[in-house]
Amino acid sequence: MTLASLLRDAGLTGRGGAAFPTAVKLEAALGHRARLIVNCCDGEIGAAKDGWVVEHHLDELVSGARLLSPRRPATIRYAAHRGSPTAVRLHGAGLDVLEVPARYVSSEESSLISIAQGGLARPMTKRAPPFVAGGRDSAGRRIRPTVVLNAETVWRVLQLVEWGADWFRSYGTAAEPGPRLVSVNSPTARGVVLETEAGARMSELLSAVGGLPADAEAVLIGGLGGSFVPADAVPSLAWSTADLARLGAGIGPGVIELIEPRECPIALVDRFLAYAAGESAGQCGPCMFGVPALAAEWHRFAECPSAPLLHDISRRSGLLPGRGACRFPDGVARFVASATWVYRDHLEGHLAGYCLDPGRRPADVLTR
Amino acid sequence: MNELLWYTSRATGTASIVLLTGVVILGATISGRGARSRDGATIVTALHRWLSLGMTVFLLLHVATAVVETYVSIDLVSAVFPFTSGYEPLWVGLGTLAFDLFVAVMVTSMLRQRISDRGWRFVHWAAYLMWPLAILHGFILGTADEPLLRLTTVACAVAGGAAIVWRSGVTHHDTDRRRHVAAQEWS
Numbered sequence: 074m075t076l077a078s079l080l081r082d083a084g085l086t087g088r089g090g091a092a093f094p095t096a097v098k099l100e101a102a103l104g105h106r107a108r109l110i111v112n113c114c115d116g117e118i119g120a121a122k123d124g125w126v127v128e129h130h131l132d133e134l135v136s137g138a139r140l141l142s143p144r145r146p147a148t149i150r151y152a153a154h155r156g157s158p159t160a161v162r163l164h165g166a167g168l169d170v171l172e173v174p175a176r177y178v179s180s181e182e183s184s185l186i187s188i189a190q191g192g193l194a195r196p197m198t199k200r201a202p203p204f205v206a207g208g209r210d211s212a213g214r215r216i217r218p219t220v221v222l223n224a225e226t227v228w229r230v231l232q233l234v235e236w237g238a239d240w241f242r243s244y245g246t247a248a249e250p251g252p253r254l255v256s257v258n259s260p261t262a263r264g265v266v267l268e269t270e271a272g273a274r275m276s277e278l279l280s281a282v283g284g285l286p287a288d289a290e291a292v293l294i295g296g297l298g299g300s301f302v303p304a305d306a307v308p309s310l311a312w313s314t315a316d317l318a319r320l321g322a323g324i325g326p327g328v329i330e331l332i333e334p335r336e337c338p339i340a341l342v343d344r345f346l347a348y349a350a351g352e353s354a355g356q357c358g359p360c361m362f363g364v365p366a367l368a369a370e371w372h373r374f375a376e377c378p379s380a381p382l383l384h385d386i387s388r389r390s391g392l393l394p395g396r397g398a399c400r401f402p403d404g405v406a407r408f409v410a411s412a413t414w415v416y417r418d419h420l421e422g423h424l425a426g427y428c429l430d431p432g433r434r435p436a437d438v439l440t441r
Numbered sequence: 442m443n444e445l446l447w448y449t450s451r452a453t454g455t456a457s458i459v460l461l462t463g464v465v466i467l468g469a470t471i472s473g474r475g476a477r478s479r480d481g482a483t484i485v486t487a488l489h490r491w492l493s494l495g496m497t498v499f500l501l502l503h504v505a506t507a508v509v510e511t512y513v514s515i516d517l518v519s520a521v522f523p524f525t526s527g528y529e530p531l532w533v534g535l536g537t538l539a540f541d542l543f544v545a546v547m548v549t550s551m552l553r554q555r556i557s558d559r560g561w562r563f564v565h566w567a568a569y570l571m572w573p574l575a576i577l578h579g580f581i582l583g584t585a586d587e588p589l590l591r592l593t594t595v596a597c598a599v600a601g602g603a604a605i606v607w608r609s610g611v612t613h614h615d616t617d618r619r620r621h622v623a624a625q626e627w628s
Contacts (some may be wrong), residue, residue, distance in 0.1 A: 174626045174627060174628070176626070176627070179627070188628060192628075193623075193627035193628050194627050194628060195627055213559070353622060354622065354627070355618055355619050355621065355622025355623060356619070356622075361618050361619070361622060362618070
C-alpha cells in the first residue's frame with residue numbers, strides 16, 4: 074500500500090485551514106518531484122498549534138516530512154516566523170529553517186514558495202497548473218515545483234503510518250476523521266493547544282481556558298480570517314464543519330478566541346481591522362485599497378457612528394472577496410460581515426448614541 | 442519630377458514630426474492619467490490611436506519619396522537598415538532607426554490582443570527613444586535655410602519634451618501605495 078492510498082483511506086486533509094485532501098497533494102508532489110516546505114508559522118491570530126507540534130513532537134514531524142519527500146529529503150525546509158520560539162527550536166534541531174517575516178500574508182502557501190526561491194514573502198497569483206508542478210510567477214520568474222504542508226498535517230502522516238487508518242478514523246466524524254489540534258485563546262490565556270477531534274463540544278474546548286463567561290456575547294472562530302459566532306449558540310455547538318457552517322463559521326486553521334466581554338466589540342473589531350490594513354502585501358486592489366478603506370470606515374463609525382457609514386461598510390466588504398492573489402481580503406470581508414451580524418445590537422446602540430459596553434458607557438445615557 | 446519628390450519627402454517628413462509629437466503627447470497623457478473625465482480619457486485614447494495610424498501614411502510617403510528621388514543617395518536597404526545610406530549616414534540612420542522602432546510599436550499595438558500586456562508595454566516604451574531620434578533627424582536634416590521648418594521641429598521638441606517631463610513627474614496613488622508597501626519587511 075502506498076503512502077498516498079493510506080492517506081486517502083484515512084481521509085487526511087490539510088490542517089492549515091483549507092482542508093485540502095493530503096493524498097492528492099502528495100501524489101502531485103511525488104509526480105513532479107516537488108520540494109517540501111513544512112509550514113510551522115502559525116500565521117493566524119491566536120494560532121499556536123504548529124509551534125506546539127514543533128515543541129512536543131519535533132522528531133515525529135521530521136520523520137513525517139521525510140516520508141512525504143522520500144527522494145529529496147535534503148530539500149525539506151521548515152518555515153517559521155523570524156525570531157519566533159518555533160524558529161529557534163527548529164534551528165536548535167539543525168533543520169533547514171525558512172525564516173519568514175512575522176506578517177499575516179507571509180505564511181500563505183505561495184508566499185512561502187516565493188521567499189523560498191529568493192523572492193519576497195508575498196502571495197503569488199495562482200495559475201493552473203498549481204505551483205506543485207512548478208511554473209512562473211507574474212513577473213515571469215521560474216518557480217520550482219514546491220509543495221507546502223502544514224506542520225500538524227505532516228505530524229499526522231507519521232502517526233498514520235505508525236498506527237494505521239483505522240486508528241485514525243476512530244477519531245472525529247465520518248466526514249472529518251482523525252484527531253486534530255485546536256488553539257484556544259482567552260484574554261488571559263494565549264495559545265492553549267488542545268488535542269481534540271471533529272465533533273467535540275465547543276463548550277468542552279472552551280473549558281481549557283476557564284469556560285465561556287456568563288456575560289460572554291461572542292466567540293471568534295478562525296481569527297482574522299474567521300467569523301464571530303454568538304455565545305448563546307456555543308453550548309449546543311460541535312467543533313465540525315457542518316455545525317459551524319450553520320453559523321457561517323468553519324474549522325479553518327483551528328483557532329478559537331474567547332472575546333473579552335467587558336470590551337466594546339466595535340473597538341475590538343477596529344483593532345483587528347487596523348492590523349489587517351497594515352498587513353496588505355500591496356499587490357491586489359481589494360487588498361491594498363479595499364481592506365484599508367474598510368478599516369478606515371469602521372474606525373470612523375467607531376468615532377462618529379452613522380447609518381450611511383454602516384451601509385458603506387457592508388457594501389465595501391461585499392466587494393472584497395474572490396479578487397485577490399490570496400484569500401486575505403475574503404477573510405477580512407467574512408470577519409466584518411460576521412461582526413456586523415453578531416454585534417448588530419452594539420452597532421444600533423452606537424447609532425442611537427450610546428455604547429452597550431458597560432465599561433465605556435457614559436454615565437448620563439440610559440440603557441435599554 | 443525629381444524635385445517634386447524631394448519637396449514631397451521634406452513636407453511629409455515635417456508633417457510626420459508634427460503628428461508624431463501629437464501622438465507622443467497624447468500617449469504621455471494617457472499613461473500619466475492626465476484626462477480628467479472618463480469621456481476625456483476615451484477621446485484622448487482614440488485620438489492617440491487614430492492619429493498614429495494617420496501619420497503612418499505621411500511617414501511611408503516620406504520614406505518612399507526619399508528612396509525614389511535621386512537627388513541624394515538613399516536606397517531601399519538604408520530605408521530599413523540604419524547608418525547604411527550614402528547621404529549623411531548618421532543623421533539619415535537616426536531616422537531609419539526611428540522608423541524601425543515605429544514599425545515595432547505599431548505592429549505590437551495591432552497585435553495587442555494577441556500578445557502579452559508586458560511584451561506590448563516593453564515595446565511601447567521604445568516610443569520614448571523613437572521620438573527624440575526622429576526630432577534629432579528632422580532638426581539636423583530639415584535644411585537650415587528654411588527657418589520655418591527648423592522652428593516647427595524646435596516647437597515640437599519643446600512641446601513633446603514638456604509632455605515627457607510632466608509624465609515622468611506624475612505620481613499615482615496605486616504606484617505610490619505599491620512602493621510604500623514594497624519598502625516594508627517582506628524577506
